[in-house]
Amino acid sequence: MESLSEARNAPGGPLRKALALIEELAGAEGAMSLSDLARRCGRPKSSVHRVLGVLTDLNLVAPSEGGFVLGDHLHDMTRHSDRAKAERLRRIFNPLLVDLQNRTRGMVALDVLNGTQVRYVELLYRHELAGYVQRQPSLRQAANTATGRALLAFRPDLRERVDEVAAAAGVRPEQLMLDLRTVRTRDMAVVTEDAGRGGCTVAIPVRIGGELPFLAISVASPERLDVPRTTIALRRVATMAAVLATARPTSTANGRQVG
Amino acid sequence: MSSEEAVRGRPVKKAFELVELLSSSGAMTLAELARASGLPKSSLHRMMDALTGSSLVRRTSSGYEIGDCLFDLIDDSARARVDRVLKSTLAPHIIDLRERTGGVVSTGILAGSHVRQVDVQYDLRHLCLVQRVPTMLPAHCTAIGRALRSRDPDAVVVANGELYSGVIGVAASLVAGDHLPRMAISVWGPAETINVDFTTALLKYAVRAMRSDLLRCARPSAAVLDDLKQAN
Numbered sequence: 319m320e321s322l323s324e325a326r327n328a329p330g331g332p333l334r335k336a337l338a339l340i341e342e343l344a345g346a347e348g349a350m351s352l353s354d355l356a357r358r359c360g361r362p363k364s365s366v367h368r369v370l371g372v373l374t375d376l377n378l379v380a381p382s383e384g385g386f387v388l389g390d391h392l393h394d395m396t397r398h399s400d401r402a403k404a405e406r407l408r409r410i411f412n413p414l415l416v417d418l419q420n421r422t423r424g425m426v427a428l429d430v431l432n433g434t435q436v437r438y439v440e441l442l443y444r445h446e447l448a449g450y451v452q453r454q455p456s457l458r459q460a461a462n463t464a465t466g467r468a469l470l471a472f473r474p475d476l477r478e479r480v481d482e483v484a485a486a487a488g489v490r491p492e493q494l495m496l497d498l499r500t501v502r503t504r505d506m507a508v509v510t511e512d513a514g515r516g517g518c519t520v521a522i523p524v525r526i527g528g529e530l531p532f533l534a535i536s537v538a539s540p541e542r543l544d545v546p547r548t549t550i551a552l553r554r555v556a557t558m559a560a561v562l563a564t565a566r567p568t569s570t571a572n573g574r575q576v577g
Numbered sequence: 578m579s580s581e582e583a584v585r586g587r588p589v590k591k592a593f594e595l596v597e598l599l600s601s602s603g604a605m606t607l608a609e610l611a612r613a614s615g616l617p618k619s620s621l622h623r624m625m626d627a628l629t630g631s632s633l634v635r636r637t638s639s640g641y642e643i644g645d646c647l648f649d650l651i652d653d654s655a656r657a658r659v660d661r662v663l664k665s666t667l668a669p670h671i672i673d674l675r676e677r678t679g680g681v682v683s684t685g686i687l688a689g690s691h692v693r694q695v696d697v698q699y700d701l702r703h704l705c706l707v708q709r710v711p712t713m714l715p716a717h718c719t720a721i722g723r724a725l726r727s728r729d730p731d732a733v734v735v736a737n738g739e740l741y742s743g744v745i746g747v748a749a750s751l752v753a754g755d756h757l758p759r760m761a762i763s764v765w766g767p768a769e770t771i772n773v774d775f776t777t778a779l780l781k782y783a784v785r786a787m788r789s790d791l792l793r794c795a796r797p798s799a800a801v802l803d804d805l806k807q808a809n
Binding site: 332334337340341344369372373375376409413417432433434437438441444448451475 | 588630638646
């Protein structure tokens with residue numbers, strides 16, 4: 319058991335308090351005042367004020383009209399993340415995804431892993447699929463989705479994280495490992511969502527310059543999807559995306575600014 | 578600041594410095610972290626325990642890497658939620674506009690004297706053109722910038738060759754009004770390929786449809802509009 323003095327010096331306490339404040343601010347619809355924050359965290363104003371001072375110094379929190387908001391540094395700290403890299407690439411990949419959508423008429427997405435979940439950075443679909451897209455859950459566990467599987471299969475830390483990822487998705491880790499082995503062999507993932515209507519999602523990982531894939535492209539449809547044809551279209555796009563991503567620096571350097 | 582307060586703030590500062598180190602260099606071992614941070618291994622060890630406890634940092638087989646907590650914070654922020662609602666709701670409208678006008682379709686928000694293009698949708702013909710144009714554009718000489726600054730929410734603005742010669746832009750503000758945020762949508766491209774009258778008419782129609790879809794989407798409209806307002 320920890321002695322009192324140890325507990326006071328342990329960095330965990332203040333850190334937890336600081337994180338609780340950041341969490342409140344991240345979830346807020348706008349700026350939060352000191353008294354709001356103190357009330358939501360259930361702590362005295364003086365103590366919240368002190369922590370806010372430290373966080374403001376670090377630019378994790380910024381004062382704003384009517385209170386405090388999240389600071390820019392929180393975003394900066396994630397600039398090396400897969401998601402930030404994907405955000406930079408999505409504009410270059412856009413015409414390829416547009417083309418893929420035209421060919422397949424499905425819901426086209428560019429996804430990244432985010433913990434045990436997947437998040438889209440690009441999403442293209444037409445009005446006729448609006449109902450289908452709106453029915454999709456906003457939180458999707460990676461192990462349950464095609465893009466998630468296409469990315470998980472190639473994670474170097476898969477063995478360490480499989481239990482966590484499987485538990486979050488409600489699947490057995492052994493089964494997931496087997497499924498992911500198939501994904502590695504075929505270099506693609508297929509997930510059937512609505513067996514009755516033949517709806518499914520096909521996903522392909524994107525490899526840029528020999529790196530491990532951190533992005534996957536998928537085509538989903540609530541109706542029957544021609545898997546072989548969709549796979550060919552996806553592979554073509556993934557190859558072209560990798561070429562565009564590596565060719566980018568030269569093309570921007572040559573870019574001419576007019577007017 | 579009293580010395581006691583200075584001491585109180587220190588663990589938090591140190592902790593975020595360590596997160597920062599890990600975020601810029603990927604995975605690190607405890608020894609590498611000790612060298613880079615200048616902290617003795619014993620206190621570093623305690624610090625890393627606290628950081629792993631709050632998922633800011635994750636233990637790997639050889640050391641530590643940045644955890645999911647930061648990404649979750651950003652992903653679940655009000656701003657990110659608004660972006661997702663906008664993206665998933667507007668996607669089919671943007672495809673329609675691009676196909677029917679043959680131009681590049683951008684959505685943007687004001688950031689000081691500039692416009693930040695949030696989304697750009699284009700086909701392969703426009704690859705070279707789009708790669709030349711930066712994400713941030715000056716507001717005063719672009720159609721999208723002027724639409725964002727316009728007092729009339731239903732105005733359609735045209736800018737011809739002011740920023741890039743030979744490039745024409747037609748833009749309209751997507752949501753506007755006293756209590757609403759400013760986001761605009763623009764169709765642009767080489768002047769000879771854009772039919773201004775046709776694009777203006779389509780844009781007016783599309784904006785009306787987008788507004789009503791945004792109001793009708795899954796979440797209560799008031800919450801979405803509040804989010805939109807906060808996001809700008």
